[in-house]
Every structure is written in C-alpha cells, then in structure tokens.
Amino acid sequence: MVQLRFIGLLVAAVALQANAQYAGDDDVVGKVIPYGAAAYENREGEQPLQHWVGPAIPAAKDSACYRKTYRTKKCPVGYNSDNIATCWAQCPVDYPVECGMECLPQNADCTKAILGKVTSVATVALNAASSGMFGKFLSAGKGVQQGVKCGQQIFATVQKVTGYVTELEASGTGNTTTDQFQVLLEKSDLVTYDLPAAVATCLGKPIPAGLEKGNDIMDKVKAVTGQVLEAKKSGTNLLEPTNFIKFVADVGFSSAIPTLKSTQDVSSIKDAVSRGLGCGDAINKVVNRVIGMVQEIKTKDASTTVEALRVAVMGSDLVLKELPDAATGCFKVNMPNAFQKRDEVLKGIHVVLDGVINAASANAPTRTRGRALADEKPLSKADYALKVTEMGLDAISTFDPTGIADMAKEFVQPICGPTLFVGDIDDGPADQALGLRTMEKAFEGSVGDWKKQGDGQIHVTFKSTDSKDVEVVIKAGGQVHSKVKVAKGQTVEWSKPLSEFQGKTLYMDRWRSAILGVPMSSGGSLLAWIPSNAAGTLKLDVNLNNS
Known part of the structure; x- marks a missing residue:
C-alpha cells in the first residue's frame, strides 16, 4: 500500500x-x-x-x-x-x-x-x-x-x-x-x-x-x-x-x-x-x-x-x-x-x-x-x-x-x-461585478453599476451620438426580450424588472440602416451577466456611437 x-x-x-x-x-x-x-x-x-x-x-x-x-x-x-x-x-x-x-x-x-x-x-x-x-x-x-x-x-x-x-x-x-x-x-x-x-x-x-x-x-x-x-x-x-x-x-x-x-x-x-x-x-x-x-x-x-x-x-x-x-x-x-x-x-x-x-x-x-x-x-x-x-x-x-x-x-x-x-453578486462597477463588456465601437464607453439591494429594476439610459436612427435588440439568455428605437442624437430611458433577466446573459445588438436603407446588425455588441438576485438594482449608461 x-x-x-x-x-x-x-x-x-x-x-x-x-x-x-x-x-x-x-x-x-x-x-x-x-x-x-x-x-x-x-x-x-x-x-x-x-x-x-x-x-x-x-x-x-x-x-x-x-x-x-x-x-x-x-x-x-x-x-x-x-x-x-x-x-x-x-x-x-x-x-x-x-x-x-x-x-x-x-x-x-x-x-x-x-x-x-x-x-x-x-x-x-x-x-x-x-x-x-x-x-x-x-x-x-x-x-x-x-x-x-x-x-x-x-x-x-x-x-x-x-x-x-x-x-x-x-x-x-x-x-x-x-x-x-x-x-x-x-x-x-x-x-x-x-x-x-x-x-x-x-x-x-x-x-x-x-x-x-x-x-x-x-x-x-x-x-x-x-x-x-x-x-x-x-x-x-x-x-x-x-x-x-x-x-x-x-x-x-x-x-x-x-x-x-x-x-x-x-x-x-x-x-x-x-x-x-x-x-x-x-x-x-x-x-x-x-x-x-x-x-x-x-x-x-x-x-x-x-x-x-x-x-x-x-x-x-x-x-x-x-x-x-x-x-x-x-x-x-x-x-x-x-x-x-x-x-x-x-x-x-x-x-x-x-x-x-x-x-x-x-x-x-x-x-x-x-x-x-x-x-x-x-x-x-x-x-x-x-x-x-x-x-x-x-x-x-x-x-x-x-x-x-x-x-x-x-x-x-x-x-x-x-x-x-x-x-449573490457583491456590489461593484458593472464591468467587474457583472463582466460588462463591449466589442467594437457601437457601444464603446458604456458603463454601469450593480447593487445587490435596490428596487429590483434594470435602468438603462441610451445616449446616441450616432448620425442615424438605430434599433437596439435586447436579448435575455440568448432570446430576444425587447427592441428599443433610439433616434439619432437622442437620449432614451428604458427600464424592466430584474426578474425578467435574472440568472441570464444580457446582450445588446445594434441595428442600423446601411446600403439601400436595409437595417443590419453591425458595429459591435454589449454583454453582461444578470445575477439571480431579483432584489438588486442595475444602472447602465449605454453609448450609441457613430460607427
């Protein structure tokens, strides 16, 4: 032995x-x-x-x-x-x-x-x-x-x-x-x-x-x-x-x-x-x-x-x-x-x-x-x-x-x-606490903050500096949840209960008109993980850049 x-x-x-x-x-x-x-x-x-x-x-x-x-x-x-x-x-x-x-x-x-x-x-x-x-x-x-x-x-x-x-x-x-x-x-x-x-x-x-x-x-x-x-x-x-x-x-x-x-x-x-x-x-x-x-x-x-x-x-x-x-x-x-x-x-x-x-x-x-x-x-x-x-x-x-x-x-x-x-995810900036990440330029500069005790809502402020109107497709766990239209140069507030996203990925895709005015998904994406605790608060400031 x-x-x-x-x-x-x-x-x-x-x-x-x-x-x-x-x-x-x-x-x-x-x-x-x-x-x-x-x-x-x-x-x-x-x-x-x-x-x-x-x-x-x-x-x-x-x-x-x-x-x-x-x-x-x-x-x-x-x-x-x-x-x-x-x-x-x-x-x-x-x-x-x-x-x-x-x-x-x-x-x-x-x-x-x-x-x-x-x-x-x-x-x-x-x-x-x-x-x-x-x-x-x-x-x-x-x-x-x-x-x-x-x-x-x-x-x-x-x-x-x-x-x-x-x-x-x-x-x-x-x-x-x-x-x-x-x-x-x-x-x-x-x-x-x-x-x-x-x-x-x-x-x-x-x-x-x-x-x-x-x-x-x-x-x-x-x-x-x-x-x-x-x-x-x-x-x-x-x-x-x-x-x-x-x-x-x-x-x-x-x-x-x-x-x-x-x-x-x-x-x-x-x-x-x-x-x-x-x-x-x-x-x-x-x-x-x-x-x-x-x-x-x-x-x-x-x-x-x-x-x-x-x-x-x-x-x-x-x-x-x-x-x-x-x-x-x-x-x-x-x-x-x-x-x-x-x-x-x-x-x-x-x-x-x-x-x-x-x-x-x-x-x-x-x-x-x-x-x-x-x-x-x-x-x-x-x-x-x-x-x-x-x-x-x-x-x-x-x-x-x-x-x-x-x-x-x-x-x-x-x-x-x-x-x-x-x-339970501890309080912190969204890029660290929730793994918030953007790719390419469409959402570049977006930031957020997570608190595990709050009003049970996701609060998103979309701020456009784009030269065109866009539509943001929001997905929960890979499936389409909502679509938000943001006119060029405008700011749009959007909120939903955390319970609709808890324990899933939050994914944003930008759709923007391209050749012949046909909308296309291009320019980048935003990703974060939403905790299973529906009693918290997530605040996101999402940039919509001209790209």
Whole structure:
C-alpha cells in the first residue's frame, strides 16, 4: 500500500496536473484555516476573491459550442424548453449568441452554415465530452487509497470540530459543560453531515442519507466528538502528530489507516489537508450533500426519475449558493485568472453532479440512445448508495483546484452548459461585478453599476451620438426580450424588472440602416451577466456611437 509519506506525489497524480502553480507554491498552499465564518476565507493577509463574475469574461476558444440538452418537459435552472420534450441550455457569457442548437461568441452572426450542422453530431460530442471528464474523475478517485482519504477527511473534520468548539467558547458559552457542548455539536452540520461522511469513508460504507445513520457510524461519531471535547478540556492539541496517532487508535480507525505510524505520516496528511481545505474539502462537502439529497428524495419515492432529481438538485441552495461559495474559496483575489479558474472549477464539479444524478437510474436516458423516458429504471435508495460509493468521488477532497480546473478545460470546452451560478453578486462597477463588456465601437464607453439591494429594476439610459436612427435588440439568455428605437442624437430611458433577466446573459445588438436603407446588425455588441438576485438594482449608461 502506498505510504502516506508519499501522499504529495499521489495527490499530484490523481489531481491531474494539480501542482501546476500560478506564480509559486504559496499561491495554492496556505496555512490551515478554522471551521466557521473563516472557512472560505483566503490565507492570512490576503483578500478573498469577490463574488463577482469577473473583470474579464474569458474569450471564446472555439467558433461555437453545442448547447447541452436534457430530454424532459420540466427544465432545470438555466435551461429553456422547446415546448416539445427537450430542455436546451441558455447560452453562457462566453458564448452568448444563440444560434439554433449552438451558441456563438460575442459579436458573431448566426449563419446558415452553422445552422446546417447535424443534431446527432452535437449529441455525440456532448456525451463524449461529459462522460470523458466524468470518467477521468472516477479514474482519479479510484486511484486514491482508502487510507489516504480516511486520514485526510478525519484530520480535516477534527480540525473543523475543534475550531467550532473554540468559536462556541468565544461566543460567550465559555462556562458551558462538556455535555452541553456535546448537545450543541450534535445539532451542527459538522456532526449531522461532515463527520458521518468522513466516518463512512473510513469504514468503506455509503454516505448516510439524512438522519438514517447506522449504529456503527454514530458510535464512531460520538467517539470522535467525545475525544475532541476532552482534548479541549485538558488543553491537548489533537492535531499534533503524536496526539493524532493516539486519537486514531482510540476511536478505532487504525485498521482504516494502517500506514499511519510516524509523525512524518501525519505531517504529510496535514500538508495535503492544508492544500485542499479551502477547495477540495469544501467542494467534496457539497457533493456529499447532493448525494444525501438524492437519497432523501429516493427515501420518499424510489421511482423518482433522473430528470425530476435534476430539477430538484440544480434549483437547490446547495448548487446555487453553497457550491459557488466553495469554488470562490479556492482562489485568492491576486491570483492571475482567478475568476476564470473559478468558473472552470464550477464546470468540472457540475459534470460530477450530472454523473451523481444520472447514477440514480440503471439506464439514465440519453439522446444518443434514443431511449424513451418511460424506459428509465430508477435504482432503489440502497442500490444508488452502493453505486455512488463505488465511484470514489470522496477523493475530490484531495484535489487541488488547478487539477479540477484543468480537467474542466480539457473536456467541457466544446459543450455549452448554462452560465453557472456564482452566488449573490457583491456590489461593484458593472464591468467587474457583472463582466460588462463591449466589442467594437457601437457601444464603446458604456458603463454601469450593480447593487445587490435596490428596487429590483434594470435602468438603462441610451445616449446616441450616432448620425442615424438605430434599433437596439435586447436579448435575455440568448432570446430576444425587447427592441428599443433610439433616434439619432437622442437620449432614451428604458427600464424592466430584474426578474425578467435574472440568472441570464444580457446582450445588446445594434441595428442600423446601411446600403439601400436595409437595417443590419453591425458595429459591435454589449454583454453582461444578470445575477439571480431579483432584489438588486442595475444602472447602465449605454453609448450609441457613430460607427
């Protein structure tokens, strides 16, 4: 069995180039941080990454990408129905122009040549790309020894439980008895979700769903929390290598981590945890909770279809809020391409979530097989639990953020999923908070401001310095929403509720008369991402230039 002292090499291998650093090791490796409010903060003395779309939306790397599809009538968040039986992904910010079954880069025209591509090509590409990356995750996960995963997850969880107890003491409960601390701990997410998941990994068992946890798992959970509380009471640092080795033996995990014999082994675990705690561990926690959510739904109705599960999961706070928080915590504000890397991590984990959801059926329907939805065979809760356990996805906790991002970049680029939610967008100038970007001269010089608390409206002031009358076509998620006529040299005010655009791209195209007075779309475009929070305010000053 691979020795834990070589865990750095093992993690680098399974993370697939996870050690590709930006400017040096300190960009990824930092001090271990406590559980609680600081859990997603970046390293000491450095600013965390803002909840912004980013000051520069990455340039499209391909001439087009295929829109991801699901064969169902009820669409998950980020998809539009064709009113027949298919949900199509809304075009994302890096490919905002909807063109049939494809999305094109900003400023591109939808041509007959692109429309002539065959649908089967798109679906084959979709399945090859998605399954290729998911298979890469599975291969990486299975390459990580159980002892490695157990050691890292127990170390990280003990660290967070210890930090949580410290927070309780600091919050004015310093006179609380050990029994009272135990009650408070048992009500926390740490003991409800995180610790049972870590124990299940060590025991080689499926992640428990909800409150349905076996006696063997709960006995270990109580043993761990008891040891942590006793250590706090006596002033013992359980994370000190010698103490951690004794702790592992006392709670009965020695057989799960047979190579944990020296302080050097513990130092290797500690180093791996410090690399992953702000990213891999936090993302793994969300994946575990999604698995638990699927199991709970199956407890109520084992026949729930894959597409019904997808709608429930993708519209949940786990995906819309907690996952973006975890991904944002992977990077520091001064990292080159931090916003782009964050988005690549989100793409990668969404592929994993697709795999987790599809695993709920023995034959999840795909377009390439042409199988009718009625032929789907949902798995029982028990069979699903075993299936996802065999995937080895708990190895995500060992992954460095650059490893996840590199896999996403390699496999997901040809496929357009919807723009992935980055949580509530913080206040800021529109070019940074919402990724506002203009191309060519038509809208050059346009600016704006976003506030997450406001009147729930988009306010646009169109100011023309053009020598001709123009029409601005405004699109939401790639589809035409409104058309605004602006006479030459005039100023026009336009407002609409944010709710009509939330969670979609805002795209503006200028139509202007050209040869023989025929209107044409030319001269440039404007693009921004509208947050999912409909309670904010967006103000845009849009220039219509003579070009």
